[in-house]
Amino acid sequence: ETGVTQTPRHLVMGMTNKKSLKCEQHLGHNAMYWYKQSAKKPLELMFVYSLEERVENNSVPSRFSPECPNSSHLFLHLHTLQPEDSALYLCASSLILTDTQYFGPGTRLTVL
Amino acid sequence: AQSVTQLGSHVSVSEGALVLLRCNYSSSVPPYLFWYVQYPNQGLQLLLKYTSAATLVKGINGFEAEFKKSETSFHLTKPSAHMSDAAEYFCAVSYSNDYKLSFGAGTTVTVRA
Numbered sequence: 001e002t003g004v005t006q007t008p009r010h011l012v013m014g015m016t017n018k019k020s021l022k023c024e025q026h027l028g029h030n031a032m033y034w035y036k037q038s039a040k041k042p043l044e045l046m047f048v049y050s051l052e053e054r055v056e057n058n059s060v061p062s063r064f065s066p067e068c069p070n071s072s073h074l075f076l077h078l079h080t081l082q083p084e085d086s087a088l089y090l091c092a093s094s095l096i097l098t099d100t101q102y103f104g105p106g107t108r109l110t111v112l
Numbered sequence: 113a114q115s116v117t118q119l120g121s122h123v124s125v126s127e128g129a130l131v132l133l134r135c136n137y138s139s140s141v142p143p144y145l146f147w148y149v150q151y152p153n154q155g156l157q158l159l160l161k162y163t164s165a166a167t168l169v170k171g172i173n174g175f176e177a178e179f180k181k182s183e184t185s186f187h188l189t190k191p192s193a194h195m196s197d198a199a200e201y202f203c204a205v206s207y208s209n210d211y212k213l214s215f216g217a218g219t220t221v222t223v224r225a
Contacts, residue, residue, distance in 0.1 A: 004155070031211065043202070043215040056212075090155055098148070099185040103156040 001045060002026055006091050012110045015081060021107045023034040023091030031097045032074040037088040037106070049074060049078045050097050066089035116205050118216035126224045131175075131190040133219050135203030138201070139183065145186040146204040146213070147177055158203065162186060198223045 004025045025032065034046040048056035049068040052070050063085075065077040074091055088108050092101040119134040136142055142161050148156040167179045168185045173196075186203060203216040218219025 005157075040217075042217050043213075046213060048211060091158075094211070096132075099162060100158060101211075101213060102158065103148070105153075105155040108153075 004091060004102055005106040007106065008029055008107060010108045010110075012112065013078070013081065014112050015083070016076070017081075018079040019079065021076040021089055021091075021109075023076075024034055025072055025074075025091075025093035025094075025102075025104075027093060027102060029093040029095050029102075030071050030073070031099075032068060033092040033094075033101060034074065034076055035090040035092065035103075039087075043090070046060050047074075047076075048097070055097070062083045067098055078109075080107075083111050085109065086111045115120045116203050116214050116216040116221050118201075118203050120219055122220045122222070123216065124224060125193045127195060128192050131188075131193045131197060131221065133201050133203075133221070135177075135186045135188065136184055137186065137203075137205045137207070139207075141207060143205045143207055145172065145177075145179060146185075146206075147175070147188050147205060148202045148217075149173075150200045150202065152199070159188070159201075163176040168208060192221070193223050195223050195225065197221060206221075 003093045025098040031050045036044045047066040048058045052068045067075040088106045090106045094101045113188045117136045145215045146161045147159040150156050160169045162169050162179045175190045190214050200218045200220045204213045206213045
């Protein structure tokens with residue numbers, strides 16, 4: 001695997017389910033990001049980790065819970081989501097916080 | 113606050129014609145500027161970036177962009193469109209000491225045969 005990978009690519013969940021999104025980067029980067037891409041809206045930065053420490057929590061509801069166990073992996077734990085949370089969730093990584101960000105293919109999430 | 117404006121949410125061009133996508137930023141501080149492309153059902157791919165080394169930046173797939181400080185613009189061009197250029201294109205801005213990328217709303221390009 002190369003670059004930034006995300007699993008699953010598609011996820012359908014009910015409002016009472018608990019699921020997790022996984023991101024893995026194979027670039028030797030030290031910073032990782034979660035973005036939300038909703039239809040007709042600019043990308044929204046959700047969370048940022050640098051060297052496994054969270055440096056940004058951009059007013060994201062607590063039903064989204066990130067986890068960064070090491071510099072190569074990033075998770076987004078989901079619970080009791082709302083239909084308006086349906087979106088494409090993109091993971092990105094960069095060598096350091098201020099460097100160019102490289103994106104994964106995204107997870108298309110549908111909340112029923 | 114930094115912001116990015118992409119003029120035109122949708123651009124349609126004929127195959128072989130010039131592609132021109134417009135991006136303007138609002139800032140008094142010289143920014144870093146990026147163009148990303150998103151193909152259907154995929155994530156964002158970096159096309160090119162401006163980091164003050166040269167005002168004309170060449171990217172992948174034959175795209176280039178020119179930084180014009182006086183116009184606060186960073187328009188993306190490609191001389192001859194190919195069918196494979198059909199995608200959504202995003203302009204983004206950040207600053208040297210800030211990891212936060214501000215994205216434009218995106219421009220969808222369709223290419224007519």
